[in-house]
Each structure stands twice: as C-alpha cells, then as structure tokens.
Amino acid sequence: MTSSSRNPILITASRLLAPFIQLFALYVIFHGHFGPGGGFQGGAMLAASILMLRLSVGAERSELKFRKSWGTPVGALGALIFAGTGLLTLLLGGRFLEYHFLPLPDLSRAELHSAGILLIEVGVSLAVMAVLVAIYDDIMEGSGGG
C-alpha cells in the first residue's frame, strides 16, 4: 500500500514463496489435461503470486517481475493464441478447435489433441494472468495509490 515502512518478514517470506507458487502454477497449466487444473486455475495462481509481490514489496520493485504496461498486450497475446489455434484448424479444413487438423508433422491424432489442448491452456493462462494483474493495477492507479 502507501505505507512507507515495509515489514522485512513479509518481504522475505513473499519473495521466498513466489517462485514456488509460480512453479506449481506452471505444473498445473502443463499437467492440466491429465489431472485437475488447467489454464484458468494456473493463470489465476500466477496472477496471485504477482499480486502477492505487488502487495508486499511494492509496485516499483514488483514491476521487475511483471510491468504495468504489459497487462493489455499479454492479455491480447493470450486471446490471440486461443483464437489463432481455433481459426487455424478452421482454415485447414476442420471445425473450430478441431485439434487433429493442426499442421504439426509426425504426430498421431491423439498426440495432436494433446498438443492442441496444451496450446489452448497456455493462451488461457496468459490471458487470465495478465487481465487479473491489470485489474489490480487499474484499481491502484484510479485511486492514486502506489
């Protein structure tokens, strides 16, 4: 927040915890089609780790991890990955998100499905993470706080 004195225990704990939260979020994203989890949950966890850093070490230093100006571009990139995968299969003769029309060589039908779902989940997680962080940044900016 705007308080000048920051608690060193909070800073150290959140800086130690953040990489592990992000690692687990990546596991959730990339293991999403075998177990519980997926793009939305992983993206929300990535956003939660960044918001934890924003709250504890302050906006200036947590911008080293994720800049305020990246919110809209990264969110748009995630939406582009999602829609691009769907439209690519549409262009190559299938229907929207019909994964086995993806132009990846030497992959069987089941492997193409797996790869397509992975692309979708990466796109969804990027979009969710960027938009949730952007909502927080907009709230802080609108109130004039740091």
Place this chain on the structure above:
Amino acid sequence: MYLGLEAALGLLLLASALIALRLKNLLAAAVTLSVFSFISALIYLVMGAVDVAFTEAVVGAGITGVLFIVVLFHTSRRSID
C-alpha cells in the same frame, strides 16, 4: 458418501457466512469471506468435483481476497460506532 463430513462442513460454511455478515470490521469480514470460499472448496472436494474445488480455492481465496483488501484500503469510515 461422507454425509457426516458434508454436514459438518455445511455448518461451518453457514457459521462463517453469518460471521462475515455480522462483523463490523470490514478487513476481518473480507478474511472471513475467504474462509467461506475455502470451506466451500472443501465441500466441492468432498462431493468429488476436484476442478471446481481448485478454481474456488484459487479465485475465492487468492484473487477476490486480494481485491477486497485493496479496495478496503481505499475506503474510510464516516461514522464511529
């Protein structure tokens, strides 16, 4: 299947919701709301909806808790009671 566990969690859910409604301190109410969403995630887990429970835990306890607290820091009390 786990009827006793579901009943106990349901009572806890009801209690946390009522406490969150009755509290005067808004910060404590926001924290109690994340307790509420954690307990509802446990209920989803007992009922076998693992994905829903995961989403509820991440969004309810992680994101909305942070957003509530951030908004609360930008408000002020007008009345003292």
